[in-house]
Amino acid sequence: MNPSFKEAATLCKTIMRNGYDAYVVNARLQDKAHGQGSVEIDICTDMSLPDLQKIFPTVEATETDTAFAVFRPESGIIFFYPADTEDGSHPEDCVAMVTPRLLKKLQDTGEIPLHLACPYLPRPKELHDGFADLESGEIRLVGIPDQTLRQNYLRAVRALRFSANYNLPIEHNTWMAILRAARRVLDYASTNDIIDEWRKVEAENMAAFVRLLYESMILHGLIPELAAMARIRQQKNETEEETVFDHTLDVMAHYPQELPYDWYGALACLFHDVGKLHTAEFFDGRWTFYQHHRVGAKVTRKILSRLHFPPEEVDLVCFLVRHHMRFHFMLTDRGIRRFKALDEYPRLIEMVRADIKARGGSYKEFNHNMKMLDRSDTPEDMLEPLLNGGRIMQLTGLKPGPAVGLLRDALLKAQISGDVTSVDEAVAFVARHSAADSL
CATH class of the missing domain: 1.10.8 (Helicase, Ruva Protein; domain 3)
Known part of the structure; x- marks a missing residue:
C-alpha cells in the first residue's frame, strides 16, 4: 500500500478513536488518479477544524476545492472534506464517491466512470443548502431536483416550510421531485427532524404549510388521521357543505388574526376536529359528531406522543382540544365562571371566534358570552x-x-x-x- 494511504488510514482511525467518523474517499479511484509526483489523498470527516487541530496541530485551514483543512505529512498531502451528517439522505448517497479535486484529476486522465455522472460531492453546509437563491421568486432545488433530494430528503419538508413562510410558489420540477419522494421522506427523515422543521413555520403560515403537506402526500404518512378528514363532509352553513379538513385549515388561518405568533394555539386548531373521524354519524339527512371534542383530545394525545412532542406540550394542546366547544354555547353565570376558571380560556375564546369566521356563522352566542364574561369580573358578593x-x-x-x-x-x-x-x-x-x- 502506498505510504500516503497508510498515513490516511491511520488518521481516520485516530479520528474515530476520538468519537468522530472519518473515511478515505474511494481509495480505488484515488489510487488511479494520483499519477506521478506528490500523492494527494481526500478524507471525509464530521470533525471540525478546531477539533482536528487539537489532535493534529499542523493541520491548516483551506478553501481549496471545498476542502476545509489540509495536512502535509512527509508522504504527501491529505485534504479533509465535510462528511454527510444528514440522517435524511438516501443510503446510496450518504457516502462520498468523489470530491471536486478528485473529479478534476479523473477528467484530466480521462477515467470518469459512468456511475459518477451525478456523484455526491462533500460541501460545507449553507443556510439554504440545496436551494437556489430565494430572490428568484420561487422555491427551487439546485441541480437535478430528484438527485438533490436524495442527498437529504428533509429538504422536501424544508421546501414546504420556505414556501409557506415566504409565500413563494414551489418550482414545478421541484414539486414533482417532492411528490415522487413523499414516501422516502418518511422512510429516511426522522420524525424529530420533520417536527423541528414544522416548529419553524410561523403560526400565521401554519395553514398553508399543512395544506402543502397534504398536497405533497407527506401528511398521509405522517398524520393519516388528519389526511382522512379531507374525506369527511359536514354542513358549513344552511346552504353549503365543506370537508372537515378544509374547515380545519380555515380555522387555522383565522386564529392568528387575534393571537398572532401563538404556535400552540394554531396547532390546537389543527387538531380541534380530529375526533370527527371517530364520532361521525349520518342521521336524519345530516352528519353529526357528538362528543368529538372529548374523543379528539384522546386522539390528539396519541398523535402528538407518536410525533415525540414533550409531555407538557401534549397536555396543553389536548386541553385546548378537549374544551374548545365550551364557549360555543350560551353560558349562564355559573357556566361563564367555570369557563373563566380554565387556565387557557383566552385561547379557547379565539378558537371559537376563528371557528365562527371560518363558517361565516352567527355571533349571537359568542357576543352573549363575552358580555357575561365582563359580568363575571364582578365579585359574587357584589351582585344583587x-x-x-x-x-x-x-x-x-x-x-x-x-x-x-x-x-x-x-x-x-x-x-x-x-x-x-x-x-x-x-x-x-x-x-x-x-x-x-x-x-
Missing part, C-alpha cells in the same frame, strides 16, 4: 338578588330577622348558578323555600 329583603318579607310574611337574610343569600346563589334567571322564577323560588322552611 332579583328580590330585595322587603319584597321577600312581603311574599313570605316573614318578620325582619336572620331568616330573611338566609333566603336572600339562597336566591343570590340560585341566580349565580343559573337556576333563577327572572323575577317570576325568583318569586317561585322564594315561595318554595319559604314553604319548605315552615314545615
